[in-house]
Amino acid sequence: MSEFFIRSVRPGSVALAALVLTGCSSLNPVPLAEQAVRDRAAADRVAMFNQQEPITAAVTLEEAIARALKYNLDLRLKKMESAVNGQLHEVARYDLLPNLVVGAGYTDRSNYSGGDGRPLYGPRGSRPDEALPRTQNFSTSSEMGRKLGSVEFSWNVLDFGVSYYRAKQRADEFLIVQERKRRVIQTMVHDVRFAFLRALAAQNLTAEAENVMRQAESAIELSRAAERRGALPVQTALAYQRALVDAVALLNTRRHELDFARAELAALMSSPTSQFRLADRAEQALQPLPSNLALLEDTALLNRPELREEDLRRRISGDETRRQLMQAFPNLSFGLGVQYDSNRLLYNNDWVEGSARLSWNLLRVLSAPEVRKAGERQLDADDARRQALAMAIMTQTRIAVLRYGLARGDLELAQRSLEVDDRAAAVARAGVSSRAETELELVRVSARAAVSRYQRAIAYANAQAAYARIQHSLGQEFDFGDTESPALADVARQVGTALETSEARLPTVLLAKAGPRPKVQLFLDDQQSGKSLLAGVTEGLTRSGFEVVQTEAADVLRLQVSLRMDQPARGLRRAEVVLSEVGKASTRYTATLPSEPLETTYLAMGEAAVTANVGHLREWIAKGNP
Numbered sequence: 001m002s003e004f005f006i007r008s009v010r011p012g013s014v015a016l017a018a019l020v021l022t023g024c025s026s027l028n029p030v031p032l033a034e035q036a037v038r039d040r041a042a043a044d045r046v047a048m049f050n051q052q053e054p055i056t057a058a059v060t061l062e063e064a065i066a067r068a069l070k071y072n073l074d075l076r077l078k079k080m081e082s083a084v085n086g087q088l089h090e091v092a093r094y095d096l097l098p099n100l101v102v103g104a105g106y107t108d109r110s111n112y113s114g115g116d117g118r119p120l121y122g123p124r125g126s127r128p129d130e131a132l133p134r135t136q137n138f139s140t141s142s143e144m145g146r147k148l149g150s151v152e153f154s155w156n157v158l159d160f161g162v163s164y165y166r167a168k169q170r171a172d173e174f175l176i177v178q179e180r181k182r183r184v185i186q187t188m189v190h191d192v193r194f195a196f197l198r199a200l201a202a203q204n205l206t207a208e209a210e211n212v213m214r215q216a217e218s219a220i221e222l223s224r225a226a227e228r229r230g231a232l233p234v235q236t237a238l239a240y241q242r243a244l245v246d247a248v249a250l251l252n253t254r255r256h257e258l259d260f261a262r263a264e265l266a267a268l269m270s271s272p273t274s275q276f277r278l279a280d281r282a283e284q285a286l287q288p289l290p291s292n293l294a295l296l297e298d299t300a301l302l303n304r305p306e307l308r309e310e311d312l313r314r315r316i317s318g319d320e321t322r323r324q325l326m327q328a329f330p331n332l333s334f335g336l337g338v339q340y341d342s343n344r345l346l347y348n349n350d351w352v353e354g355s356a357r358l359s360w361n362l363l364r365v366l367s368a369p370e371v372r373k374a375g376e377r378q379l380d381a382d383d384a385r386r387q388a389l390a391m392a393i394m395t396q397t398r399i400a401v402l403r404y405g406l407a408r409g410d411l412e413l414a415q416r417s418l419e420v421d422d423r424a425a426a427v428a429r430a431g432v433s434s435r436a437e438t439e440l441e442l443v444r445v446s447a448r449a450a451v452s453r454y455q456r457a458i459a460y461a462n463a464q465a466a467y468a469r470i471q472h473s474l475g476q477e478f479d480f481g482d483t484e485s486p487a488l489a490d491v492a493r494q495v496g497t498a499l500e501t502s503e504a505r506l507p508t509v510l511l512a513k514a515g516p517r518p519k520v521q522l523f524l525d526d527q528q529s530g531k532s533l534l535a536g537v538t539e540g541l542t543r544s545g546f547e548v549v550q551t552e553a554a555d556v557l558r559l560q561v562s563l564r565m566d567q568p569a570r571g572l573r574r575a576e577v578v579l580s581e582v583g584k585a586s587t588r589y590t591a592t593l594p595s596e597p598l599e600t601t602y603l604a605m606g607e608a609a610v611t612a613n614v615g616h617l618r619e620w621i622a623k624g625n626p
Helices: 002-008 011-025 034-049 061-071 073-094 157-229 234-268 293-303 305-326 362-430 436-473 488-502 508-514 530-543 599-612 614-622
Strands: 099-108 145-156 331-341 350-359 519-524 547-549 556-565 572-581 586-594
Touching: 061 157, 061 234, 061 488, 145 157, 157 234, 157 305, 157 331, 157 436, 234 436, 293 362, 293 436, 293 530, 305 362, 362 436, 519 530, 530 547, 530 556, 530 599, 556 614, 572 599, 572 614, 586 599, 599 614
Parallel strands: 519 547, 519 556
Antiparallel strands: 099 145, 145 331, 331 350, 556 572, 572 586
């Protein structure tokens, strides 16, 4: 038996078995070599900086942003992810094509295949499964070794439908990556500008701060000497030293706060060193505080990349449901192929095969209702997530405007403090004499003036950053053009042009993308609530994207506002605001009010009534009722 086995085994089989055993033995854990890790770290350091243009002059704000756009590693990663997703989208399109498979092979046996034929019915009516005498008339129609070849064309209708929706999902995933890249650029421009202004302030004030700190150390020693000589009373000397130490400590804190900005700027530019100078730039006048908060909120809801990403995710969820539902349909497949077999015992060595097959997985049909329900729940979850994000973005916009107003106030206060300290230092310098008290007071007021200068520089940078945060919260889009192939100087010029055209104003013109705002004319059917309720309704409509007009027109929604209030009971009363399309549909908002509501209560109730029923108002307008 063993001899037969050895004779039957072919040399190729032995080689294949040896290869498999060798591969299995090489699957043991292999730790990283220390030298390989060092080589990788050295190669990464070279790869991070080898394509950068060296810094040969003072860095301007435009060049700093250009370096961030070209060399920042986070942005580079987003660009690579975008390229990968774009390529995957192109690959997914090929899944829509039919299959065209070219095959070739070789098959071999250790002996001939053969068989014994017997009649379907024997001479005595016996069946093939009954024991019959062996005829010893074996035959074969296949050689032991033969070559095979084929060219087959096949098309599966169900696979085509599934691949179609998968390709649409890939396209939306590519757009999501584009929105993420846009968000990274917006954040990077904001961070670079903030770090640049702070680092520039540190650069301009470092020499003065070092000089003041040297003078402060000398002044402290001088006051101690005067104290020992009796030229200054002990309490006066100690109070002076305390005040001077506090001023120096505050100056040192403000100095470090700005000095860190240089390291942050170098990281944003992916610069291998932070030893560079910044080009001085004149302070720009601050923009006025925005007053059209509703318009800013609408702009943010239209243009923020995060909300656009959620819109695309909802489309992906819808396509995923359709893709799964398509698998419940019958499957129709077609096939056509040319076959070749080198077997010399065949009557025909090449032939053409055609096939068509219809199949239907009935269990998939049973799951279709659940798939549809799961898809609807997913869409509801997507809507809820997007609405929560929209609320967060609206809050972020409001806070950004509030912070800008506070930052402007801080800057004004810091400017006044600096003016007072500069005047005090000028008076001290003008009245300096040989008296120790006068010289020491000059050092103290100079230190305080230096602190005020730092605080004013920080306040200015914070104010500019706060305004930039408003732009960031609105989804400010920068058209920098191509930042990959041009030289760094060309990218810096493109950045300067884009900043000049887009950053001087808030991008509220983006509202034009949404088309005209629906017009609403308001009517108050009684004066029980006065003008406060109507003012609240007006504010709610404005925030919700409507335009309140006074004149009638064919395209104006005529909205009647009514207030119904129950009699007070236990200090409370039930109130109901009715919003009615004149002569047509109506909707209600109910709340519990104090027995004697204030004007602000009516105002808040009117705004809440519109917010709660804005869907009905848009539906009335969409139906063309006005």
